[in-house]
Amino acid sequence: MRQFDTDDDIITALAGQNYVASREIATTVRMATVLEKPILLEGPAGVGKTSLAISLAAAMETDLHRLQCYEGIDETTALYEWEYGKQMLYTQLLTDQLTDRFGDMSISDAVDELSTEESAFFSENFLLGRPILRALQSAEPAVLLIDEIDRANDEFEAFLLETLDDYQVTIPELGTVSAEHPPITIITSNNTRMLSDALRRRCLYCYIDYPDPERELDVVLTQAPETSQALGEEIVSFVQGLRSHDLRKTPGLSETVDWARTLASLGYDQITREVAENTTGALIKHHADHGAVLAHYDEWESGDRSIHSGNDHDHDHGQSHDHDHSH
Amino acid sequence: MSPEFPIDDEPSTELTGEMVVFFVRLLRREGLSVSPSEAIDALRAANEVDIRDREAFRTALRTALVKREADHPVFEMLFEAVFVPKSLEPAGGHGHDHDHDSEGGYRLENPEEHIVPTHEGEGHSHDPIRMLYHDDEDLGDAFERMTAEATGEAESVPVETEGMIADFESEPSFTEQPAPSVNMDRKVVEWKERQFEAFDAAEKAEMEMVIAHLVRRLKQQVRKRQNDVDSGQLNVSKTLRKSAKTGFVPFDPVFRTNEIEKPRGVVLCDVSYSVTHASRLMLHFLHALGNHSLIKSRDFVFVKELAEVTDLARRQGIEETIEGVFQGEVVDVDDDSDFGHAFKQFYENHMETLRHKPTVIVLGDARNNFNDSEAWVLDEIRDRSQQLVWINPEERSLWNRGPSIMDEYGQHCDFVEQAATPTELRDVLESALGRHADAAAPTEDSSTP
Numbered sequence: 001m002r003q004f005d006t007d008d009d010i011i012t013a014l015a016g017q018n019y020v021a022s023r024e025i026a027t028t029v030r031m032a033t034v035l036e037k038p039i040l041l042e043g044p045a046g047v048g049k050t051s052l053a054i055s056l057a058a059a060m061e062t063d064l065h066r067l068q069c070y071e072g073i074d075e076t077t078a079l080y081e082w083e084y085g086k087q088m089l090y091t092q093l094l095t096d097q098l099t100d101r102f103g104d105m106s107i108s109d110a111v112d113e114l115s116t117e118e119s120a121f122f123s124e125n126f127l128l129g130r131p132i133l134r135a136l137q138s139a140e141p142a143v144l145l146i147d148e149i150d151r152a153n154d155e156f157e158a159f160l161l162e163t164l165d166d167y168q169v170t171i172p173e174l175g176t177v178s179a180e181h182p183p184i185t186i187i188t189s190n191n192t193r194m195l196s197d198a199l200r201r202r203c204l205y206c207y208i209d210y211p212d213p214e215r216e217l218d219v220v221l222t223q224a225p226e227t228s229q230a231l232g233e234e235i236v237s238f239v240q241g242l243r244s245h246d247l248r249k250t251p252g253l254s255e256t257v258d259w260a261r262t263l264a265s266l267g268y269d270q271i272t273r274e275v276a277e278n279t280t281g282a283l284i285k286h287h288a289d290h291g292a293v294l295a296h297y298d299e300w301e302s303g304d305r306s307i308h309s310g311n312d313h314d315h316d317h318g319q320s321h322d323h324d325h326s327h
Numbered sequence: 328m329s330p331e332f333p334i335d336d337e338p339s340t341e342l343t344g345e346m347v348v349f350f351v352r353l354l355r356r357e358g359l360s361v362s363p364s365e366a367i368d369a370l371r372a373a374n375e376v377d378i379r380d381r382e383a384f385r386t387a388l389r390t391a392l393v394k395r396e397a398d399h400p401v402f403e404m405l406f407e408a409v410f411v412p413k414s415l416e417p418a419g420g421h422g423h424d425h426d427h428d429s430e431g432g433y434r435l436e437n438p439e440e441h442i443v444p445t446h447e448g449e450g451h452s453h454d455p456i457r458m459l460y461h462d463d464e465d466l467g468d469a470f471e472r473m474t475a476e477a478t479g480e481a482e483s484v485p486v487e488t489e490g491m492i493a494d495f496e497s498e499p500s501f502t503e504q505p506a507p508s509v510n511m512d513r514k515v516v517e518w519k520e521r522q523f524e525a526f527d528a529a530e531k532a533e534m535e536m537v538i539a540h541l542v543r544r545l546k547q548q549v550r551k552r553q554n555d556v557d558s559g560q561l562n563v564s565k566t567l568r569k570s571a572k573t574g575f576v577p578f579d580p581v582f583r584t585n586e587i588e589k590p591r592g593v594v595l596c597d598v599s600y601s602v603t604h605a606s607r608l609m610l611h612f613l614h615a616l617g618n619h620s621l622i623k624s625r626d627f628v629f630v631k632e633l634a635e636v637t638d639l640a641r642r643q644g645i646e647e648t649i650e651g652v653f654q655g656e657v658v659d660v661d662d663d664s665d666f667g668h669a670f671k672q673f674y675e676n677h678m679e680t681l682r683h684k685p686t687v688i689v690l691g692d693a694r695n696n697f698n699d700s701e702a703w704v705l706d707e708i709r710d711r712s713q714q715l716v717w718i719n720p721e722e723r724s725l726w727n728r729g730p731s732i733m734d735e736y737g738q739h740c741d742f743v744e745q746a747a748t749p750t751e752l753r754d755v756l757e758s759a760l761g762r763h764a765d766a767a768a769p770t771e772d773s774s775t776p
Contacts, residue, residue, distance in 0.1 A: 007383065023382055023383070023386070024382075024386045027376065027382075027383050027386035027387060027390075028386060028390045030375070031372050031375060031376075031386075031387055031390055031391070034371075034372075034375045035368060035371050035372060035375070037368065039390075040394070042396060084572075084573050084578040084579065085572040085573055087573075088572075088573040088574050088576060088578075089574075092574060191641065192641065193617070193618050194618045197360070197394070200394035200395070201362050201364065201365055201394065203394070204368070204372075204390040204391055205389075205390055205393060205394040205395075206390055207396040207399065248638075
């Protein structure tokens with residue numbers, strides 16, 4: 001398990017997992033580890049919310065416990081379940097012993113005696129841990145990913161609050177289980193439903209938007225290393241422009257990477273009309289968007305292909321600032 | 328004008344704290360709700376970063392204080408205005424987008440005394456984190472101050488920071504300000520009975536409250552229905568199969584349930600001027616219902632041209648969408664109403680939205696301006712939907728007068744309702760959802776006779 005002291009450590013460690021983190025993400029992650037607060041990540045699909053958790057777990061050399069939310073998810077999927085089957089099996093194996101022990105007792109004595117042993121049947125031996133419980137019981141700080149919480153209903157959201165507040169869960173038969181090492185919790189949402197303020201209040205909030213061209217190029221070149229620099233720039237420029245169109249499903253970062261891989265493996269070294277016609281299946285996910293891609297191609301082909309076109313902001317990200325003096 | 332307030336040396340913890348507390352107050356004045364616990368998070372976060380690193384400081388404050396993407400612009404505006412990079416001219420206003428903060432540090436764009444809390448003499452002698460945390464004597468005060476602020480003056484004054492700070496100075500101490508008490512029940516009643524036409528922008532927040540109230544009621548109904556349905560009989564075969572692993576001891580009995588499918592809706596909303604208020608409320612309502620997973624609806628708006636706003640509302644929020652719609656950004660709202668044209672467009676392009684037999688609701692006054700009615704489309708819709716409901720916000724006595732052809736359209740609908748107030752609208756929706764659930768055939772599972 002690795003610790004991080006500065007934002008740059010985090011950026012470097014994530015880069016080692018092929019995840020290109022912005023400074024904002026790095027600072028947020030560090031805040032989360034220091035303050036022991038969950039992170040709520042929002043943003044469009046395919047911009048790397050889930051993969052942040054996965055890469056972070058890998059970078060920290062710790063376990064990832066992933067809980068995929070869906071409509072109708074409940075505690076037994078998220079927290080724990082009693083293993084009735086196992087309890088039953090043990091009882092049957094013990095039958096002989098029980099006969100020996102209770103054979104000559106009256107029923108009420110036998111029940112009294114048995115009830116002193118009750119806790120043996122509701123012990124952790126028979127507890128089947130689900131992601132949240134496993135993350136809390138982990139021997140070192142794990143990463144807990146609660147994915148797409150907006151798909152779960154708001155009852156489940158409310159149920160999560162205890163966990164998020166104190167990193168503990170209550171199991172009626174056993175008592176309260178508190179985490180010795182609070183997991184780094186990452187909650188993602190695609191915003192299909194508004195989350196409650198109660199949940200938001202308990203989290204650090206980070207919105208990941210579609211990346212700017214520099215970061216997107218970075219990601220393409222890291223995740224699809226077979227892509228040449230020139231092709232990468234063309235792809236990024238094309239996709240960035242495409243996002244401004246009104247599409248059924250705007251391509252995210254992961255689609256850009258898929259497309260780059262497709263083009264590289266098919267041996268294209270630049271985007272032609274043929275490419276736009278045949279390979280955009282990696283990029284767009286609705287037939288209705290196909291026309292828009294071709295229209296965009298014509299526009300893009302005749303315009304400036306540089307990734308910096310139409311981008312007047314001063315992107316001085318100041319990678320060089322080290323303020324370590326006076327420490 | 329504002330005295331230089333440079334942060335050259337390692338800033339003290341108290342100073343960081345003062346800055347954060349000050350900034351939290353500014354956010355609240357702009358209408359963001361920042362809870363005391365969030366303010367504490369921000370204090371702790373700010374102490375973890377080198378606050379002379381502007382970007383890190385910005386991220387620390389933002390992640391802890393601003394929990395909605397929609398609130399980011401307000402945060403950015405305030406942050407840019409208050410924590411100005413040192414290399415820039417004071418009160419520059421221009422060129423803020425050049426972040427030359429690699430030199431480190433920034434000025435606070437306000438005189439020092441502004442960030443001293445109203446407790447004279449005390450503020451600087453205490454570490455604010457301790458004030459909020461440990462120091463028993465100050466803890467109460469600090470919280471009272473912060474919560475009073477959170478619930479108190481909600482007037483949002485989007486002015487330049489200069490004025491804002493001045494305002495802030497002259498503001499009476501929060502502790503003396505009793506929180507304005509709102510008689511919720513009376514307000515709800517008042518709003519429920521009000522005609523749509525009475526709404527205006529300033530009253531939007533209260534409208535939200537009424538909607539939330541109504542949504543809760545609807546939700547209880549749905550849940551109750553679900554519970555009724557759930558209490559089925561024992562499903563013997565499934566229980567036996569499931570208990571096989573526990574030696575046929577039925578630990579986990581399975582009951583017959585009739586799954587309630589989430590109602591699907593398709594809504595065609597006339598947004599012409601005459602029914603503005605009703606459609607505004609309708610869109611709000613549907614969005615709220617969708618948000619609470621009570622209904623899955625596809626929302627269309629039309630005057631003459633028809634356009635879908637479902638995705639738009641999801642992307643940019645219902646408020647902006649509705650504003651956009653009525654400012655004519657989605658469809659041309661200055662067109663004359665042409666229901667027939669809109670219906671035909673729906674038939675040509677959007678019939679696939681009827682795939683799961685949704686409930687279709689048309690909201691409009693049926694004033695077709697003597698265009699072709701194209702009422703046959705309604706028959707097509709009715710065939711493929713669970714039910715077709717027409718909601719007309721106009722008084723019944725006005726129906727079929729002038730260009731209104733309510734009766735002609737009405738013949739092709741399953742239900743025609745008049746709804747003019749939020750309460751009436753709620754009742755219509757409630758009964759529509761009820762019918763939808765009933766019609767969605769409570770099928771017994773087929774495994775057992």
